[in-house]
Amino acid sequence: MxxxxxxxxxxxxxxxxxxxxxxxxxxxxxxxxxxxxxxxRLDDLDHAEAAVGATIDGAVHDAEKSVDGFxxxxxxxxxxxxxxIGGAIAKSVSDGIGLTEGAGLAVYDMGxxxxxxxxxxxxxxxxxxxxxxxGDNLQRLQxxxxxxxxxxxxxxxxxxxxxxxxxxxTAKALWNGVTGGYQDAAKSGDWSxxxxxxxxxxxxxxxxAGEANAAIKGAEGTRVLGELGEGxxxxxxxxxxxxxxxxxxxxxxAGHVVGGLSKAKAEEILALPKGSRPNPTEYLSxxxxxxxxxxxxxxxxxxxxxxxxxxxxxxxxxxxxFVMPKHEADxxxxxxxxxxxxxxxxxxxxxxxxxxxxxxRVDIPKPKELDLRVPSxxxxxxxxxWIPGGKxxxxxxxxxxxxxxxxxxxxxxxxxx
Amino acid sequence: xxxxxxxxxxxxxxxxxxxxxxxxxYLSIPVSNGLVDYEEYYALDRAAYERYLADPKAALxxxxxxxxxxEDARLIVKPGNNRGTAV
Numbered sequence: 001m002x003x004x005x006x007x008x009x010x011x012x013x014x015x016x017x018x019x020x021x022x023x024x025x026x027x028x029x030x031x032x033x034x035x036x037x038x039x040x041r042l043d044d045l046d047h048a049e050a051a052v053g054a055t056i057d058g059a060v061h062d063a064e065k066s067v068d069g070f071x072x073x074x075x076x077x078x079x080x081x082x083x084x085i086g087g088a089i090a091k092s093v094s095d096g097i098g099l100t101e102g103a104g105l106a107v108y109d110m111g112x113x114x115x116x117x118x119x120x121x122x123x124x125x126x127x128x129x130x131x132x133x134x135g136d137n138l139q140r141l142q143x144x145x146x147x148x149x150x151x152x153x154x155x156x157x158x159x160x161x162x163x164x165x166x167x168x169x170t171a172k173a174l175w176n177g178v179t180g181g182y183q184d185a186a187k188s189g190d191w192s193x194x195x196x197x198x199x200x201x202x203x204x205x206x207x208x209a210g211e212a213n214a215a216i217k218g219a220e221g222t223r224v225l226g227e228l229g230e231g232x233x234x235x236x237x238x239x240x241x242x243x244x245x246x247x248x249x250x251x252x253x254a255g256h257v258v259g260g261l262s263k264a265k266a267e268e269i270l271a272l273p274k275g276s277r278p279n280p281t282e283y284l285s286x287x288x289x290x291x292x293x294x295x296x297x298x299x300x301x302x303x304x305x306x307x308x309x310x311x312x313x314x315x316x317x318x319x320x321x322f323v324m325p326k327h328e329a330d331x332x333x334x335x336x337x338x339x340x341x342x343x344x345x346x347x348x349x350x351x352x353x354x355x356x357x358x359x360x361r362v363d364i365p366k367p368k369e370l371d372l373r374v375p376s377x378x379x380x381x382x383x384x385x386w387i388p389g390g391k392x393x394x395x396x397x398x399x400x401x402x403x404x405x406x407x408x409x410x411x412x413x414x415x416x417x
Numbered sequence: 418x419x420x421x422x423x424x425x426x427x428x429x430x431x432x433x434x435x436x437x438x439x440x441x442x443y444l445s446i447p448v449s450n451g452l453v454d455y456e457e458y459y460a461l462d463r464a465a466y467e468r469y470l471a472d473p474k475a476a477l478x479x480x481x482x483x484x485x486x487x488e489d490a491r492l493i494v495k496p497g498n499n500r501g502t503a504v
Contacts (some may be wrong), residue, residue, distance in 0.1 A: 356420075
């Protein structure tokens with residue numbers, strides 16, 4: 001009786017087909033079980049919140065181990081019983097499972113990172129919902145907009161600016177949440193899982209978390225990628241991860257896309273020399289502009305040294321003045337609590353600058369009477385960090401007013417310290 | 418540090434003076450990073466200081482170079498984490 005290659009492949013394929021079905025179910029069930037476990041804890045929010053860190057991690061990691069263990073067994077069994085061909089097919093299947101698993105875990109980690117961020121930001125997003133009802137929260141993200149916008153909204157911009165250590169901690173939490181799985185997958189040489197994570201993470205950074213659902217589905221549907229050669233794909237994934245390594249930059253880029261302004265359009269505007277940039281009404285929606293300027297209904301504020309105020313007034317060379325919403329100035333001062341070092345950090349001033357300089361806060365109660373508008377980037381005060389859309393890179397809102405020749409009765413000044 | 422202005426040119430937006438603790442003459446320009454307006458101080462030697470004080474318009478090319486960050490080696494106070502631009 002001769003050896004039948006076709007029969008061997010067919011048999012191996014059939015065997016693998018049965019196994020993968022079970023494997024995916026097993027992996028899916030394990031991960032689903034972890035989610036359910038958290039969901040049940042929602043019955044007692046306080047208790048669940050206390051348990052959210054270690055226990056959820058444990059549940060999900062148990063699921064991950066279960067899937068990884070199965071994949072290893074699958075490959076070993078296939079090599080022992082299917083020879084080179086069976087081993088190769090099993091490896092391919094295992095990689096496919098890893099791709100799916102990696103994608104699922106990336107979503108979990110992304111959620112976990114946001115959980116930690118949200119928890120520190122006053123529970124604007126319920127962390128437990130992320131763990132238990134990730135799909136719902138992805139939908140929530142979709143409703144709000146891009147991931148980075150959500151991140152920007154999780155804490156007040158002023159608090160982010162004025163609390164760098166806290167900001168750093170939350171950023172680390174988010175970063176670890178997103179990249180921790182990459183680190184583990186890379187350490188173990190599990191490139192298919194690494195790629196699976198990339199499909200979700202890279203996608204969610206650049207196409208928005210709302211579309212991450214589609215990316216996840218894409219990951220599930222592209223298990224065949226594992227068959228294309230782990231070396232080449234790992235290289236692609238590493239390249240993509242290299243892009244992800246510019247995480248803050250990428251997140252910031254995504255965050256700049258506001259009010260109908262695409263990333264490409266924003267870059268096009270930034271490439272134009274100062275003085276020739278278009279009016280924001282040409283690229284921002286009227287709804288976005290009106291909503292943005294409504295933040296200034298209670299007044300506008302700015303900070304400057306007493307020396308600057310005394311010597312040059314509140315305006316800049318071109319008679320304009322950048323302002324922030326009054327409530328953001330309130331938040332910034334409240335969060336720095338009179339600590340000059342914190343205030344220097346929050347305002348981007350040199351260390352110990354306030355030892356020798358005094359600050360004043362300038363409040364303009366009715367900025368709309370001074371042609372309040374979204375900055376175009378042509379203003380004297382638009383530096384190299386200016387971005388279209390009325391936001392600073394750290395998320396603060398900004399607008400510009402005309403102050404040339406206005407009487408000092410139109411504003412008030414208050415010493416900051 | 419204690420910066421004491423000797424001359425302020427509001428329209429040209431620069432000042433000349435002496436940093437008293439080190440005896441360093443300076444030319445300062447207002448800058449803003451969007452959150453706060455403050456000043457950057459550039460060290461001058463005595464000859465340049467006295468020349469600019471006598472003829473402020475002679476300082477304008479130097480002012481322009483400061484605004485363009487071409488005289489950063491003369492900065493008396495190094496910038497913070499969010500350097501402003503000349504305003």
